[in-house]
Amino acid sequence: MSFPERLIKGYRAFLSSRFTAEQSRYRELAEGGQSPEIMVIGCCDSRVSPEVIFDAHPGELFVMRNVANLVPPYTPDGAQRAVSAALEFAVQALKVKHIVVLGHARCGGIRAFADRGEPLSPGDFIGKWMELLTPAAASIGPLRNHSNFADYLNHLEHASAIKTLDNLMTFPCVRILVERNRLHLHAAFFDVATGLLSVFDPEMKIFASVAGAESGRRKLKP
Ligand SMILES: [Zn+2]
Numbered sequence: 001m002s003f004p005e006r007l008i009k010g011y012r013a014f015l016s017s018r019f020t021a022e023q024s025r026y027r028e029l030a031e032g033g034q035s036p037e038i039m040v041i042g043c044c045d046s047r048v049s050p051e052v053i054f055d056a057h058p059g060e061l062f063v064m065r066n067v068a069n070l071v072p073p074y075t076p077d078g079a080q081r082a083v084s085a086a087l088e089f090a091v092q093a094l095k096v097k098h099i100v101v102l103g104h105a106r107c108g109g110i111r112a113f114a115d116r117g118e119p120l121s122p123g124d125f126i127g128k129w130m131e132l133l134t135p136a137a138a139s140i141g142p143l144r145n146h147s148n149f150a151d152y153l154n155h156l157e158h159a160s161a162i163k164t165l166d167n168l169m170t171f172p173c174v175r176i177l178v179e180r181n182r183l184h185l186h187a188a189f190f191d192v193a194t195g196l197l198s199v200f201d202p203e204m205k206i207f208a209s210v211a212g213a214e215s216g217r218r219k220l221k222p
Contacts, residue, residue, distance in 0.1 A: 068109030
C-alpha cells in the first residue's frame with residue numbers, strides 16, 4: 001500500500017508555500033521550543049480543524065483532539081490517560097493562559113450517544129467514551145422536551161462543551177491556576193454549515209456569536 005498521493009501533493013504545496021514563507025518562524029520554534037498560550041480541545045472531525053478555523057501559525061495553538069472534544073473528570077488511578085497527559089503538559093510545562101473547548105455542530109460522537117446504536121466493534125470504544133455525555137444529557141432533559149431531534153442534538157452539543165469546562169476544573173492543577181486568574185477556560189462552538197463561531201458567556205448562559213450577530217445567540221436550555 002503506497003503512501004497517500006494526496007498527502008505527498010499537500011506536503012509539496014506546504015513546502016513551496018507556507019514553509020517557505022514561515023521558515024524563520026519554524027527555525028525559531030525548533031531552536032527555542034514551542035510556547036503556545038492557547039490550548040484547544042477539539043473534535044477529531046475532519047471538518048473542524050482548530051488551526052484552520054483560527055487561522056493559526058505554527059507554534060500558536062497546542063491542540064488536543066478526540067471524539068466529541070471531551071475531557072474525562074480527574075481520575076488519578078495510574079492508567080494511561082491521553083487527555084490528562086496532554087492537559088498536564090499544556091498547563092504545567094507550557095503554562096498556557098487559555099484552554100478553549102471547541103464544540104461543533106453535527107458532531108458524530110454526540111449523534112452516536114443520542115442514537116444509542118449497536119457497538120461498532122466488540123470493544124465498543126465509542127459507546128464507552130460517549131458515556132461521558134451522560135451528565136450533559138441529564139442537564140438538558142429528555143428528547144421530548146425539545147422541538148425535534150436536531151434541536152436536541154444541538155442543545156446536547158452545547159451542554160457537553162459546558163460540562164467539559166466543569167470536568168477541567170476537577171483537575172487540581174487547572175482549578176488552582178483558574179482561581180489565581182492565571183488560566184482561563186472557554187467554551188466555543190463552530191457551526192460547520194455556516195462557519196459561525198460562538199463563544200459561551202458564563203454570566204448570560206448563552207453562546208453568543210463572536211461577530212455579534214443576533215442570529216448567533218443561543219440559549220443553553222430550551
Ligand atoms: Zn465531533
